[in-house]
Amino acid sequence: MPPRISMTRKQRDALLTLPETEVEVLRHHMLGPADLAAVNQCRTPETRLSYALQLCCLRFPGRYLSRGELLPGIMLDHIADQVQADADVITLFARRGATRYEQLTSIKQRHGFRDLSRPLRDELTAWAQDEAVGLTDGRVLLDRLIERMRSARIIIPGISVVERLAATAMHSADLAAIAEIGALLSPPQCDQMDVLLSAKVHRQQSRLSWLRAPAGGVGARSLAEILDRLDLVRNTVGDAPARLPLHLNHRMAQMAREGSLYTAQAFQQMNAPRRHAVMMATLSELATTLTDAALSMFQSLVGRANLRAKKRLEETIAASAEQGRARLLRIAEVLDAVVTAVRSESDVTAAVAVIAPLDTIADDAAIIRRTLRPGRPDVLGELAPEYHVFRKIGARFLSSFAFEGGRAVQPLLAAIAVLGGIGGDRRKPLPADVPLGHLERRWSRYVFTDNSIDRSYYELATYFILANALASGGVWVATSRIHRPLEKLLAPASPATPAQPVAPVPAFNAKTILQTAWLRSMLLF
Known part of the structure; x- marks a missing residue:
């Protein structure tokens, strides 16, 4: 069966239809002086009109005028006015069968029209x-x-x-x-792609289906699973996407859109070259999707840690307020007992001991002094319990992506490189020249303690500042679709190539986009 292009019958017929509007007629069917000179060589009005009609039809839409074809009235009237003939005389044309073909031969020779030989x-x-x-x-x-x-x-x-x-x-x-x-693909890479289609995570799920599965709830385990999928995709395609010629970008995007609709069984039914090409496009697009999912999950972890710290701070303040009233009442009773004992010249110690033990009174005094210190309660002070979440996955996340940014975030990028290189190993100390330029003033009281650096708070500060930088666009990842440089997001489509439809976003990526919007309001506290 000959190849066809996907079109409806109406679309196909419209490609070579005669002009039916005044704008189209004026644009395509205006006769110049040379055209009118050729038309006037015809003897009768009907032959002049037919000559002009066939000439105009060959110019636009570019085909022969069919015998008995119904002509649009606006087109017929416009051409008839130009050749100074009555439109009704067209019915008298071609009484002799050869006249039409003789005119076509003359038109092709005089005006340079050629048949598709x-x-x-x-x-x-x-x-x-x-x-x-x-x-x-x-x-x-x-x-x-x-x-x-x-x-x-x-x-x-x-x-x-x-x-x-x-x-x-x-x-x-x-x-x-x-x-x-x-x-661009090596035989081992092709074999790995075939394994993704045939291997099973469990009885009812192929490994390809597992790669496409939605992300789980916010947590270190979900982020680790996303990174596992991303590592598998990267190991499968290698550096082949980076070596693709630019002229294949649109076709790769089309293959990725097709591949997003195919099941593992559908891929296996393709011939090997097409299967591997579509798989490569699909996995390359999936790597971008997983990158966005990982970045958004990391921001969600930071946002959740901030919310938990706020909740703990509010609970502490509420508990302190309740305990503070009882403490103040106890101190007031102690003062009354002291005043009464002094006035009656009785034993002050015994009078105070009746109200509360001396150790309790000493603790109350210390707590009151600490409460009256200048400053206000800070959420950052409640973040320490959240460190265990980032200790499990933070270093792996940092080392999984090539973060980029402008000059202002270079100290942050240097800190990311240091923490990613250590790999979360607490046995490895921070280097003596660990980057500190990215730390904001509000973190200083927690990071610098006793003339040393609190490693837990240093890492937390780096993670939080990175999440804010990703949300604001100060830091980006080149392979991401959401967190890209601003000039790439705003770059217009190349005039040499038409704009292509955007690839559909998988379901779990749409969720992460909403999470990103939510985090923009939650992280910048």
């Missing part, structure tokens, strides 16, 4: 194949091919012929792209 067909085929390299939509190529034929005055024999030319060119470009992508 073999040399021209080969030339158009080569041109269409070059154009198809950077396209993913066959209808775009079909439109360009029709415009090419009109500008070159090549008569379009029928839409099916042009459609087959465009579809064949798209198919050839697709095969060439598959071969070019396959050349």
Whole structure:
């Protein structure tokens, strides 16, 4: 079966339809002085009108005027006015069968129109194949091919012929792209892709399905699972995506959209070259999705730690207020007992001991002095219990991505490199020249204690500052779709290539996008 382009019948018929609006008629069917001179060589009004009609139809839409074809009234009237003929005389034309063909022969010789012969067909085929390299939509190529034929005055024999030319060119470009992508993959990589389709995580889930599964709830275990998936994807595709030529970007995006709809069984039914090419595109897109999921999960962990610290602080303040009233009442009773004992010249110690033990009174005094110190309760002081979550996964997260940023965040990037290099091993001390320039003033009282650095708070400060920088756009990851440099987010589409549809975002990535928006308001405290 010849290749076709996906179109409805209405869309297909509209490609070579005659102009039906005044704007189209004025644009395409205006006759110049040379055209009118050729028309006036005809003897009768009906032959002048028919000559002009066939000439205009060859120019736009670029095909022959069919015998008995119904002409739009606005087109017929416009052309008849130009040749100074009554539109009704068209019914008198071609009483002799050869007249129509004689006029066509004269028009083609005088105005340079050519039929689609073999040399021209080969030339158009080569041109269409070059154009198809950077396209993913066959209808775009079909439109360009029709415009090419009109500008070159090549008569379009029928839409099916042009459609087959465009579809064949798209198919050839697709095969060439598959071969070019396959050349970047080594046999072990192809084998690993096949294992992803055949291996089972458990009886009812393939490893590919596991890679696509939604992320779990906010937690270190969920982040670790996302990083496990990302490592598997990266180990499978290697550096092949980075070595892809730029002209394959749109076709890779199209393959990724197709691959997002295929099951493991559907992939296994493809031939090997196409399966590996589509798998590579799918896994490359999945790596970006998993990157966004990991970054958003990390921000969620920071946001949750902040909320828990706030809750603990509020509970502590509430408990202190309740205990403070009892403490103040006890101190007031002690003072009354002391005053009474002094006035009655009795034993002060015995009078005080009746109210409360001396150790309790001493503790009350210490707590009151500590409460009256200048400053206000700080959420950061309640973050220490959250360190165990980041100790499990923080260093691995930092070492999993290449964070980038401007000059202002270079101290933060240096701290990320140090903590990622240590790998969460508490037996390895922080280096003597550990970066400190990224620390904000509010963290200083917790990070610097007794002329030393509290490692737990240093790591927490780095994680929190990184989460804020990701939310504000100060730090980005080049392989992310959400956390990208601002100039890439705002960059317009290249004029050389048409804008392509955006790949669909998997369900769990949509959830992480909402989490990111929520974190922007929660992290900047």
